[in-house]
Amino acid sequence: MILREDGVSCPDRSPQAKQPSPTFSRDPRHAENRFIALAVPFGSVANKEQLERGLHVAISETVRIPPKSVDPAIKNYHWLDLAKGLFDAYDTGAEAALVLDANGHIAEEPGFNVFVVKDGSLKTPAYGVLPGITRRTVFDICVEIGLSATAALVVLRSKGLTRCSSPRLPAGLCP
Structure with a gap:
């Protein structure tokens, strides 16, 4: 209303x-x-130029707060780890940060989920993230277009992920 x-x-x-x-x-x-x-x-975490070219992303040494401490499945606005990750990224000249979990797997970027498309399928981290509306919408879109999508561990380098670029819609999907 x-x-x-x-x-x-x-x-x-x-x-x-x-x-x-x-x-x-x-x-x-x-x-x-x-x-x-x-x-x-709605406001984007990226400006028009960044939306066109993608964001420059850095991998932060900051570890995402473990789910046993603060449950990321509950939107909690506890952003100290994510903010530190952003400062790490900005210090290297990047515009966004990949924050890792305690085991060195990709968790998320401050303000949005991470999705990796490799070998014809989409993966998004299963651990240490908010399984929110945007993530669910991406899964729904994958079903509609016939793209396999799973929530799984996203290993940084051992699975061939050596570079990344932000998607055209880095945060917030609107109908």
Whole structure:
């Protein structure tokens, strides 16, 4: 309803659960649940030029926070590891960062999932990532076009991945 009233087309929706303490206590048992829903016009993590040519990507030495510590399957906005990965990338002149899991496998890029197309099939990391709407949409598109798609370990070099380029739509698929 709010989207219809505001006329926002192709919005980036962001439901958020907050648990602030009314007394500023650090004891999580004193927290009170709050819900916030945001809808803003879609914005890309890349500018027009970057969308045309792809992003320059660097592999960060920063390790993605393990799922046993912070579950990435829950959108949590805990971006310290991802932000550090971006700083690592920017320090090398890159525009985006591949962040690895604790075992050295590709996890994700800050702000979007990673997809690898090799030998006629698509792979995306199965571990340490948000299995969100964009990822599900890519799987659905693969089914429609007959491209095999799996969530699996994406090994950096031992499987022949030696270079990468960002897709034309680095984040956010809109109908």
